[in-house]
Amino acid sequence: DADVTQTPRNRITKTGKRIMLECSQTKGHDRMYWYRQDPGLGLRLIYYSFDVKDINKGEISDGYSVSRQAQAKFSLSLESAIPNQTALYFCATSDRWEGYTFGSGTRLTVV
Amino acid sequence: RKEVEQDPGPFNVPEGATVAFNCTYSNSASQSFFWYRQDCRKEPKLLMSVYSSGNEDGRFTAQLNRASQYISLLIRDSKLSDSATYLCVVNGNNDMRFGAGTRLTVKP
Numbered sequence: 001d002a003d004v005t006q007t008p009r010n011r012i013t014k015t016g017k018r019i020m021l022e023c024s025q026t027k028g029h030d031r032m033y034w035y036r037q038d039p040g041l042g043l044r045l046i047y048y049s050f051d052v053k054d055i056n057k058g059e060i061s062d063g064y065s066v067s068r069q070a071q072a073k074f075s076l077s078l079e080s081a082i083p084n085q086t087a088l089y090f091c092a093t094s095d096r097w098e099g100y101t102f103g104s105g106t107r108l109t110v111v
Numbered sequence: 112r113k114e115v116e117q118d119p120g121p122f123n124v125p126e127g128a129t130v131a132f133n134c135t136y137s138n139s140a141s142q143s144f145f146w147y148r149q150d151c152r153k154e155p156k157l158l159m160s161v162y163s164s165g166n167e168d169g170r171f172t173a174q175l176n177r178a179s180q181y182i183s184l185l186i187r188d189s190k191l192s193d194s195a196t197y198l199c200v201v202n203g204n205n206d207m208r209f210g211a212g213t214r215l216t217v218k219p
Contacts, residue, residue, distance in 0.1 A: 042211035
């Protein structure tokens with residue numbers, strides 16, 4: 001089993017729909033992150049969480065929300081999806097000084 | 112100015128060539144530095160950490176210059192399988208900051 005599992009792997013949704021992306025990890029890390037990746041822009045941080053009761057906005061949090069249901073689970077929601085949220089979304093975990101371990105990504109298309 | 116800047120490339124090199132990538136960062140307080148490799152449509156994977164003294168892993172050498180705030184990655188004897196995008200990563204205040212990546216294509 002993968003250390004960080006994201007579901008779904010691919011999703012096509014319509015403008016205005018609510019969608020949730022899920023992430024679970026078996027690394028035992030406290031820190032979890034959601035990033036989106038767009039061509040030529042690299043990875044940009046949406047939200048991050050350092051433990052179950054800690055939620056922080058990243059650089060591009062508008063239009064997104066998150067929930068840290070347990071140490072191992074961190075979900076990302078788009079309350080009302082719009083086309084410019086079409087991107088590749090990655091969940092990641094880390095310890096304080098380690099590099100990240102990423103999930104396989106969710107390719108989201110909003111039409 | 113972006114926090115982490117990389118030459119986007121693409122770098123197209125023949126097999127066996129030596130290629131070097133540079134990356135500059137703006138946060139002088141950064142303490143952790145990494146190079147990640149990302150294949151097309153896949154997740155980034157840690158290639159190597161970068162230490163102050165420089166470090167080598169087989170054909171890959173990473174160096175850090177704190178005074179000039181840049182990191183480098185050298186790949187010797189390039190293989191076809193080295194074709195990928197290489198991401199420079201530097202820790203920010205609470206997370207890691209990623210460069211946009213440098214695309215490398217190694218050709219036969």
